[in-house]
Amino acid sequence: MILHGYWRSSAAWRVRIALNLKGLGAEHRFRHLRRDEQRAPDFLRLNPQGLVPALELADGTVLTQSLAILEYLEETHPAPPLLPADALGRARARAFALAIAAEIHAVQNLRVLNRVKGLGHPQEVANQWAHDTIAEGLAACEAMLARASSAGPFCFGDAPGLAECCLVPQLYNARRFGVELGGLHRLLAAEAACLTLPAFADAAPDRQPDAE
Amino acid sequence: MILHGYWRSSAAWRVRIALNLKGLGAEHRFRHLRRDEQRAPDFLRLNPQGLVPALELADGTVLTQSLAILEYLEETHPAPPLLPADALGRARARAFALAIAAEIHAVQNLRVLNRVKGLGHPQEVANQWAHDTIAEGLAACEAMLARASSAGPFCFGDAPGLAECCLVPQLYNARRFGVELGGLHRLLAAEAACLTLPAFADAAPDRQPDAE
Numbered sequence: 356m357i358l359h360g361y362w363r364s365s366a367a368w369r370v371r372i373a374l375n376l377k378g379l380g381a382e383h384r385f386r387h388l389r390r391d392e393q394r395a396p397d398f399l400r401l402n403p404q405g406l407v408p409a410l411e412l413a414d415g416t417v418l419t420q421s422l423a424i425l426e427y428l429e430e431t432h433p434a435p436p437l438l439p440a441d442a443l444g445r446a447r448a449r450a451f452a453l454a455i456a457a458e459i460h461a462v463q464n465l466r467v468l469n470r471v472k473g474l475g476h477p478q479e480v481a482n483q484w485a486h487d488t489i490a491e492g493l494a495a496c497e498a499m500l501a502r503a504s505s506a507g508p509f510c511f512g513d514a515p516g517l518a519e520c521c522l523v524p525q526l527y528n529a530r531r532f533g534v535e536l537g538g539l540h541r542l543l544a545a546e547a548a549c550l551t552l553p554a555f556a557d558a559a560p561d562r563q564p565d566a567e
Numbered sequence: 568m569i570l571h572g573y574w575r576s577s578a579a580w581r582v583r584i585a586l587n588l589k590g591l592g593a594e595h596r597f598r599h600l601r602r603d604e605q606r607a608p609d610f611l612r613l614n615p616q617g618l619v620p621a622l623e624l625a626d627g628t629v630l631t632q633s634l635a636i637l638e639y640l641e642e643t644h645p646a647p648p649l650l651p652a653d654a655l656g657r658a659r660a661r662a663f664a665l666a667i668a669a670e671i672h673a674v675q676n677l678r679v680l681n682r683v684k685g686l687g688h689p690q691e692v693a694n695q696w697a698h699d700t701i702a703e704g705l706a707a708c709e710a711m712l713a714r715a716s717s718a719g720p721f722c723f724g725d726a727p728g729l730a731e732c733c734l735v736p737q738l739y740n741a742r743r744f745g746v747e748l749g750g751l752h753r754l755l756a757a758e759a760a761c762l763t764l765p766a767f768a769d770a771a772p773d774r775q776p777d778a779e
Contacts, residue, residue, distance in 0.1 A: 403710030404666060416655060419711075420669075423661035430654040442642045443628060449635035454616060457632075457669035467674055470696065474688065484682065498615030499631075 362563035365524035367408040375554035385565035437516035459492035508548035574775035577736035579620040587766035597777035649728040671704035720760035
């Protein structure tokens with residue numbers, strides 16, 4: 356498998372964590388998002404959306420969208436699982452992952468911040484947009500975990516999975532934009548538990564060869 | 568089951584379609600998004616994210632995030648299926664659904680357009696933001712279908728599923744914002760096939776009791 360990514364892309368990072376958790380090797384190729392390399396014709400042939408990550412399978416098939424890739428890895432390599440064993444637990448874990456991937460990250464990624472700047476605003480306004488989106492979204496995620504009544508420290512069940520693949524990159528992003536995290540006790544406890552694990556440590560942006 | 572929704576919410580609409588496709592009945596309750604009823608304390612107790620849809624199960628458990636709800640319905644009521652039978656087909660259908668739910672709809676929904684207006688822009692600028700987000704996103708979705716080489720008219724396989732639950736509401740949104748759809752042949756063919764089916768026709772916004 357070849358994972359096309361970018362060191363600081365939250366979505367590519369999710370897939371790096373999942374591959375590590377499942378013990379799956381992949382060749383890593385990097386597309387520099389700030390140089391628009393994901394819009395290059397050869398990459399658009401792989402992924403017409405022009406987004407990382409894209410996972411190229413051995414036969415050349417290309418999978419896109421990080422959460423769809425995680426579900427594919429879960430189905431084709433079930434152990435260790437990324438999702439709880441029961442349908443209700445899986446629904447909660449997926450809702451949490453979507454609350455981050457769709458409601459937070461998709462609204463504060465580089466493409467959207469460039470759209471904000473395209474309206475004539477300086478970088479500081481774009482940064483505030485990201486800050487507010489992340490702060491509101493993570494507060495809702497903390498409330499979701501409070502209701503899920505997991506024993507902790509992980510979000511759902513006794514091991515990290517889909518939820519943590521999304522949470523850890525989003526908290527990194529939160530700090531980049533100066534979001535105050537002090538009240539997010541459950542989220543921070545899950546993150547702290549994850550960061551002790553090599554699967555998460557090795558997937559961190561500054562450990563990637565294309566890190567700047 | 569009780570589905571908390573809003574007639575014109577794309578995300579609630581996806582769940583209405585899925586319930587209909589699977590022949591599942593639900594009581595429908597409506598939260599008026601333009602009157603901020605989804606931020607009322609009683610609803611925030613159901614869904615701390617303050618978003619519709621929320622699906623209340625018979626025992627009071629509340630599920631949120633439309634795609635997580637669709638996966639739950641698929642797991643608990645497998646027939647007829649919303650996803651292809653093979654892992655690769657499922658990955659493609661999920662990627663297509665996410666390309667709409669996360670990359671398009673999450674970036675052009677009412678909450679984000681209000682954020683654009685909060686930067687001091689008039690409604691027309693917010694509408695252009697929605698227009699451009701939808702136009703770019705649907706063009707990428709058309710390209711995804713071109714590569715999936717489905718025989719058509721449906722996106723993946725010979726029946727509508729997760730992909731169409733997302734596509735049909737997004738095309739309605741596209742028209743609201745004046746997006747030119749002429750070149751999106753595969754998307755329009757899938758939509759046309761869906762609209763002949765009662766499961767889709769009955770889920771349409773103007774068929775809901777809270778439609779204005």
